[in-house]
Amino acid sequence: xxxxxxxxxxxxxxxxxxxxxxxxxxxxxxxxxxxxxxxxxxxxxxxxxxxxxxxxxxxxxxxxxxxxxxxxxxxxxxxxxxxxxxxxxxxxxxxxxxxxxxxxxxxxxxxxxxxxxxxxxxxxxxxxxxxxxxxxxxxxxxxxxxxxxxxxxxxxxxxxxxxxxxxxxxxxxxxxxxxxxxxxxxxxxxxxxxxxxxxxxxxxxxxxxxxxxxxxxxxxxxxxxxxxxxxxxxxxxxxxxxxxxxxxxxxxxxxxxxxxxxxxxxxxxxxxxxxxxxxxxxxxxxxxxxxxxxxxxxxxxxxxxxxxxxxxxxxxxxxxxxxxxxxxxxxxxxxxxxxxxxxxxxxxxxxxxxxxxxxxxxxxxxxxxxxxxxxxxxxxxxxxxxxxxxxxxxxxxxxxxxxxxxxxxxxxxxxxxxxxxxxxxxxxxxxxxxxxxxx
Amino acid sequence: xxxxxxxxxxxxxxxxxxxxxxxxxxxxxxxxxxxxxxxxxxxxxxxxxxxxxxxxxxxxxxxxxxxxxxxxxxxxxxxxxxxxxxxxxxxxxxxxxxxxxxxxxxxxxxxxxxxxxxxxxxxxxxxxxxxxxxxxxxxxxxxxxxxxxxxxxxxxxxxxxxxxxxxxxxxxxxxxxxxxxxxxxxxxxxxxxxxxxxxxxxxxxxxxxxxxxxxxxxxxxxxxxxxxxxxxxxxxxxxxxxxxxxxxxxxxxxxxxxxxxxxxxxxxxxxxxxxxxxxxxxxxxxxxxxxxxxxxxxxxxxxxxxxxxxxxxxxxxxxxxxxxxxxxxxxxxxxxxxxxxxxxxxxxxxxxxxxxxxxxxxxxxxxxxxxxxxxxxxxxxxxxxxxxxxxxxxxxxxxxxxxxxxxxxxxxxxxxxxxxxxxxxxxxxxxxxxxxxxx
Numbered sequence: 001x002x003x004x005x006x007x008x009x010x011x012x013x014x015x016x017x018x019x020x021x022x023x024x025x026x027x028x029x030x031x032x033x034x035x036x037x038x039x040x041x042x043x044x045x046x047x048x049x050x051x052x053x054x055x056x057x058x059x060x061x062x063x064x065x066x067x068x069x070x071x072x073x074x075x076x077x078x079x080x081x082x083x084x085x086x087x088x089x090x091x092x093x094x095x096x097x098x099x100x101x102x103x104x105x106x107x108x109x110x111x112x113x114x115x116x117x118x119x120x121x122x123x124x125x126x127x128x129x130x131x132x133x134x135x136x137x138x139x140x141x142x143x144x145x146x147x148x149x150x151x152x153x154x155x156x157x158x159x160x161x162x163x164x165x166x167x168x169x170x171x172x173x174x175x176x177x178x179x180x181x182x183x184x185x186x187x188x189x190x191x192x193x194x195x196x197x198x199x200x201x202x203x204x205x206x207x208x209x210x211x212x213x214x215x216x217x218x219x220x221x222x223x224x225x226x227x228x229x230x231x232x233x234x235x236x237x238x239x240x241x242x243x244x245x246x247x248x249x250x251x252x253x254x255x256x257x258x259x260x261x262x263x264x265x266x267x268x269x270x271x272x273x274x275x276x277x278x279x280x281x282x283x284x285x286x287x288x289x290x291x292x293x294x295x296x297x298x299x300x301x302x303x304x305x306x307x308x309x310x311x312x313x314x315x316x317x318x319x320x321x322x323x324x325x326x327x328x329x330x331x332x333x334x335x336x337x338x339x340x341x342x343x344x345x346x347x348x349x350x351x352x353x354x355x356x357x358x359x360x361x362x363x364x365x366x367x368x369x370x371x372x373x374x375x376x377x378x379x380x381x382x383x384x385x386x387x388x389x390x391x392x393x394x395x396x397x398x399x400x401x402x403x404x405x406x407x408x409x410x411x412x413x414x415x416x417x418x419x420x421x422x423x424x425x426x427x428x429x430x431x432x433x434x435x436x437x438x439x
Numbered sequence: 440x441x442x443x444x445x446x447x448x449x450x451x452x453x454x455x456x457x458x459x460x461x462x463x464x465x466x467x468x469x470x471x472x473x474x475x476x477x478x479x480x481x482x483x484x485x486x487x488x489x490x491x492x493x494x495x496x497x498x499x500x501x502x503x504x505x506x507x508x509x510x511x512x513x514x515x516x517x518x519x520x521x522x523x524x525x526x527x528x529x530x531x532x533x534x535x536x537x538x539x540x541x542x543x544x545x546x547x548x549x550x551x552x553x554x555x556x557x558x559x560x561x562x563x564x565x566x567x568x569x570x571x572x573x574x575x576x577x578x579x580x581x582x583x584x585x586x587x588x589x590x591x592x593x594x595x596x597x598x599x600x601x602x603x604x605x606x607x608x609x610x611x612x613x614x615x616x617x618x619x620x621x622x623x624x625x626x627x628x629x630x631x632x633x634x635x636x637x638x639x640x641x642x643x644x645x646x647x648x649x650x651x652x653x654x655x656x657x658x659x660x661x662x663x664x665x666x667x668x669x670x671x672x673x674x675x676x677x678x679x680x681x682x683x684x685x686x687x688x689x690x691x692x693x694x695x696x697x698x699x700x701x702x703x704x705x706x707x708x709x710x711x712x713x714x715x716x717x718x719x720x721x722x723x724x725x726x727x728x729x730x731x732x733x734x735x736x737x738x739x740x741x742x743x744x745x746x747x748x749x750x751x752x753x754x755x756x757x758x759x760x761x762x763x764x765x766x767x768x769x770x771x772x773x774x775x776x777x778x779x780x781x782x783x784x785x786x787x788x789x790x791x792x793x794x795x796x797x798x799x800x801x802x803x804x805x806x807x808x809x810x811x812x813x814x815x816x817x818x819x820x821x822x823x824x825x826x827x828x829x830x831x832x833x834x835x836x837x838x839x840x841x842x843x844x845x846x847x848x849x850x851x852x853x854x855x856x857x858x859x860x861x862x863x864x865x866x867x868x869x870x871x872x873x874x875x876x877x878x
Contacts, residue, residue, distance in 0.1 A: 149785035149822055151759060181781035185759055265783045265813030314765075317756035317779065319843060320590060320624055326753075326772055333765055340756065342620035344704045346588035372811070374704030383588055404758060 023048065025062045032056075047212070057214075090139075092170035095228050097121045097140040098162050100155075102148050102179025104206035104217045124177060127210060128222050130281070136229045148179025148186070148205075153408070156186055157307045160193040163201055164305040173200050173228025177221065180205040180262055180270065183241060187257030188405040191239040191429035195304040200231040203241045203257065207268045216244040216268040223252035226281040234288070236277075237297065238429070244268040245278055251285075253278045258402050258431035261372065273399075274433065294427055294434065310335055310411035315404040317370055318347045324354040331358035331365075336411050336420075338366045338395070338404040345369055345376035345394050346383045356390035364420050366393045366407055368400040375435070393421050396432045406431060462487065464501045471495075486651070496653075529578075531609030534667050536560045536579040537601050539594075541587050541618025543645035543656045563616060566649060567661050569720070575668045587618025587625070587644075592847070595625055596746045599632040602640055603744035612639045612667025616660065619644040619701055619709065622680060626696030627844040630678040630868035634743040639670040642680045642696065646707045655683040655707040662691035665720040673727070675716075676736065677868070683707040684717055690724075692717045697841050697870035700811065712838075713872065733866050733873065749774055749850035754843040756809055757786045763793040770797035775850050775859075777805045777834070777843040784808055784815040784833050785822045795829035803859050805832045805846055807839040814874070832860050835871045845870060 023030045023046070032048040045057040099105055099121035121140030125131075131138065143162045144155060159176065166174055178186060187203045194201070204224040206217035224242045231237070239257030246269055253275055260273035279286045314330060317340040330337065331354065341347050345367040347355075355365055367376055367387065376394040378384030388394070395403040403424070410423045425432075462469045462485070471487040484496040538544055538560035560579030564570075570577065582601045583594060598615065605613055617625060626642045633640070643663040645656035663681045670676070678696030685708055692714055699712035718725040753769060756779040769776065770793065780786050784806040786794075798804055806815055806826065815833040817823030827833070834842040842863070849862045864871075 147785075147820055147822060149781045149820075150788050152787070153760060179782075181783075181785055182759060262782065262810045263812055265808050265810050265815065267813065270810065270813070311760050313760060315756060315758035317754060319754035319840075320621060321592060321750050321752060321847070326769075329768065329772075330765075333768075342588045343618075343701065344620075346586075346620055348591070349589050369704050371701050371704050371709065373702055374706065374709070376704065381586055381588075383586060401758075408760070 021048065023058060023063060025058060030056060030058060091166055093172050094137045094139050095173040095175065095225055096166050096171045097125060097138065097175045097177065098159070098166065099124060099140065099142045099177045100144040100148075100151075100159060100179070101146045102177060102181075102183075102205050103209050104177040104179075104204065104220065105145070106206075106209040121177075124210075124217075124221060127218050128225065130222060131225050134229070136225060138225065146179070148182040151179075151182055151186065153189075153309060153311045156189040156193070157309075159186065160190050160305060160307055163190065163194060164303060167194075167197065167199060167303045171199060173225075173231055174202065175221070175224045175228060176201065176203045178203050178205050180207060180243075184257075184261050184271075184399070185401055185405060187239050187241050187260070188402045188429075188431070189309075189409070191257040191431070192406060192409040193305065193307050193309075194239065195306060196298045196300050197238050197303055198301060200228050200236050201239045201257075202228055202254075203239070204243065207244070207266060207270055214268070219249055220244055220252060222281045223279055226286075227252075227254055227277070227279060230279075230286060234286075240276065241271060241273075243271040250280045250283055251278050252280070256430040258429050259399075259433075261399050261401065263372075294430060296427065296430060308412035309408045311408065312336070313338070313404060313408045313411060315400060316340065317400075318342060320348065322348070322351065324351055327351055327354045328358070331361075331363050334363070336364040336366070336407045338368055338400060338407055339392075340370040340400045341367050341376075342370060344374075344380055344384060345378045345387070345392075346381065347387070349383050349386065352383075352386050352390055355387060355392060359391035359417075362417075364393070364407065364411065364417065365391070366395050366403055366424060368395045368398060368403045370400070372399065373397075391417070393424055395424060396435075398431050402431050460487065462497060462502060464497060469495060469497060528608070530605055532611050533576045533578050534612040534614065534664055535605050535610045536564060536577065536614045536616065537598070537605065538563060538579065538581045538616045539583040539587075539590075539598060539618070540585045541616060541620075541622075541644050542648050543616040543618075543643065543659065544584070545645075545648040560616075563649075563656075563660060566657050567664065569661060570664050573668065575664060577664065585618070587621040590618075590621055590625065592628075592748060592750045595628040595632070596748075598625065599629050599744060599746055602629065602633060603742060606633075606636065606638060606742045610638060612664075612670055613641065614660070614663045614667060615640065615642045617642050617644050619646060619682075623696075623700050623710075623838070624840055624844060626678050626680045626699065627841045627868075627870070628748075628848070630696040630870070631845060631848040632744065632746050632748075633678065634745060635737045635739050636677050636742055637740060639667050639675050640678045640696075641667055641693075642678070643682065646683070646705060646709055653707070658688055659683060659691060661720045662718055665725075666691075666693055666716070666718060669718075669725060673725075679715065680710060680712075682710040689719045689722055690717050691719070695869040697868050698838075698872075700838050700840065702811075733869060735866065735869060747851035748847045750847065751775075752777070752843060752847045752850060754839060755779065756839075757781060759787065761787070761790065763790055766790055766793045767797070770800075770802050773802070775803040775805070775846045777807055777839060777846050778831075779809040779839045780806050780815075781809060783813075783819055783823060784817045784826070784831075785820065786826070788822050788825065791822075791825050791829055794826060794831060798830035798856075801856075803832070803846065803850065803856065804830070805834050805842055805863060807834045807837060807842045809839070811838065812836075830856070832863055834863060835874075837870050841870050 021034045030048050047057050121142045125140045183203050202224045204220045208215045210217040241255045241260045242252050245251040245253035254277040255273045260271050262270050263272040264270035275289050277288045312334050313336045314334040315338050375397040378388045378394045410420045414420045460473045469487050486496050560581045564579045622642050622644055641663045643659045647654045649656040680694045680699045681691050684690040684692035693716040694712045699710050701709050702711040703709035714728050716727045751773050752775045753773045754777050814836040817827045817833045849859045853859045
């Protein structure tokens with residue numbers, strides 16, 4: 001991955017990545033920490049992390065009469081290391097950051113060139129000095145430090161418990177910095193585990209680590225705090241995901257925790273779904289979706305934590321060489337399977353006999369689509385109708401990952417086919433859109 | 440699904456679905472076949488299939504002084520039933536339609552209200568009378584009649600052989616009407632099975648059946664023929680997918696057969712990927728992508744058919760409760776597995792030991808992403824690097840379905856890890872985009 005201990009030579013100065021520098025170009029002066037060169041970035045640019053938390057790329061050939069001031073050589077890039085956790089126990093009225101790890105809390109490993117979890121909740125907080133001027137009171141706590149591909153159901157339960165405890169202590173809003181890989185799985189699970197939430201719980205993350213040029217970490221964190229601080233005014237409650245929108249550095253977009261999905265490996269605006277709002281702290285804009293939402297709010301002001309889930313559930317993407325033999329092995333191993341079928345919700349008709357036998361043996365089989373978007377409709381084609389007759393439950397327009405999470409929750413609570421089916425087809429946490437008009 | 444043998448009563452006339460009618464509204468006159476009422480459509484509209492092949496919806500309350508002319512009562516909706524296959528053997532210089540079934544060749548079953556395969560290649564041809572005026576010579580042949588969720592590898596081979604034979608007979612272009620559910624699997628497989636194609640082979644389909652209001656069948660078919668007839672001029676060769684674009688009834692979009700994916704269960708513009716061209720027969724527009732393509736054309740003018748594939752391959756979508764135990768069972772059953780990992784190409788680190796053992800035992804494990812879009816990069820995070828070290832092959836920016844198809848083809852030809860890996864990472868049929876600039 002290249003050499004990240006580069007020494008930049010400019011004029012007569014030698015500076016190391018991490019030094020505080022002042023760079024004068026023909027038309028501007030930049031002050032900040034010099035960032036390590038990143039193999040994938042152009043070799044023509046220097047990246048400087050400005051005091052505002054933003055990273056700026058400066059063309060090397062535009063640097064004229066350079067003046068580079070070494071202030072704290074080799075100290076590392078971000079401030080705040082070694083700080084004590086702030087006053088977390090006194091949560092009332094505060095916005096809490098419950099950090100779990102992921103790219104948002106990562107920096108580049110100078111030895112391997114890769115990215116590793118590295119920042120604590122308070123270090124994350126220190127990257128958003130703008131927020132201190134708003135008067136919003138914030139505390140941070142580290143509850144996990146994992147990349148999200150390594151999260152297990154026990155981690156979902158851990159996060160849900162921490163959120164629950166913080167709500168009980170009177171938190172005004174909760175931000176959960178989280179790896180982006182499985183953020184939509186975690187946000188969906190918390191949407192089911194936490195009932196009657198009367199504050200916003202906002203998952204956020206970063207596609208590019210905090211010490212990289214073009215990082216989205218700071219913007220996503222600032223806007224999460226902005227969203228949470230405005231939530232009371234707009235009566236926004238529940239679990240949300242907030243991430244970067246578009247290609248500029250201004251707007252973020254907010255989704256319900258059950259209506260969003262990561263749709264790109266590396267772009268900053270990777271998260272797609274049904275927009276709940278878009279907002280920009282720096283532009284002071286807060287635009288809300290005009291889409292009518294189901295009314296799922298409860299009059300019960302008491303938040304309820306319910307972490308009973310059945311882990312023995314599979315998300316099975318159909319593929320044309322899937323045989324009844326393999327399908328039957330999987331049916332033996334799992335209590336429930338959410339199939340990602342083709343189109344409106346199909347699998348090869350050769351599998352329908354095995355599906356029927358599995359359902360007759362008490363397994364629960366639900367159907368979603370590998371098209372990702374759109375609603376399941378198993379009434380249109382013979383293959384679908386035969387599956388319906390066998391007992392397959394069509395999961396409306398739920399994302400496959402959300403249906404999988406919901407089935408884990410459903411099987412943790414119900415045993416009877418009709419009860420599980422009824423739960424799966426009831427809109428619990430905005431995971432199902434009302435049937436839309438035919439276009 | 441409702442009653443499709445409706446008798447519409449208007450003024451004193453009684454007409455059945457399928458009758459040829461003339462309907463006069465306050466501002467227009469429509470002539471065509473009355474279509475069956477479809478449950479999902481509004482009860483306020485009548486749908487008439489015009490002579491042009493288009494379906495039009497007419498508000499019932501706008502029908503004033505109605506004059507309805509019964510011409511061929513109860514004959515069925517489309518012309519052409521019972522026709523002989525046209526002069527297929529004399530293929531030279533012609534555009535051939537090799538029909539395989541699917542919604543494009545379907546009509547609504549009046550008894551069940553569902554959709555079933557029903558039209559032959561020549562019946563399909565009869566729906567596009569506009570084409571006859573262009574002087575393009577077309578023949579049709581029925582090679583399969585299946586909904587695409589039921590296709591098996593043997594069907595891919597059958598289609599590839601039929602295409603090969605038609606190319607050898609001198610066909611100028613080949614259109615393959617096909618179910619949309621797995622069209623992108625079939626188009627990918629044919630892209631690998633047919634080398635040195637010197638004509639366009641165009642997969643097309645319909646999201647809504649030919650006798651429904653808002654059907655995209657005719658438009659897709661007309662534009663496929665339009666695309667194929669223009670291909671010589673533009674030197675367009677190889678396997679393509681052509682489907683509806685946007686929400687109006689004008690444009691279609693063309694993709695390489697390896698760079699497209701069905702992304703919505705029901706919308707007509709469900710197919711997304713890298714656009715090769717967009718075009719409109721009726722608007723006489725043919726806009727080509729400005730994106731630079733790899734040069735993969737061969738100087739060998741002889742088309743080669745190569746159908747050696749290994750069927751024992753799995754496409755495995757990672758999910759957070761996937762255990763090493765299940766993964767190891769699957770590794771025993773398959774010769775190769777394409778994993779749909781999270782983000783840049785990850786699975787829970789708990790699986791890495793099992794992955795390494797599988798690879799050491801001669802299984803081939805490739806990595807794609809369940810984000811669908813974007814490039815795999817397993818160098819950034821520790822989880823990815825450990826997988827790379829175990830021997831997992833990162834499939835660049837191939838769609839998961841395409842990597843799965845390609846691995847079937849690769850394992851049909853190579854035994855050694857390095858040979859398979861080399862084939863997987865070589866751009867054979869436009870399935871890999873060159874690495875793009877960092878944004």
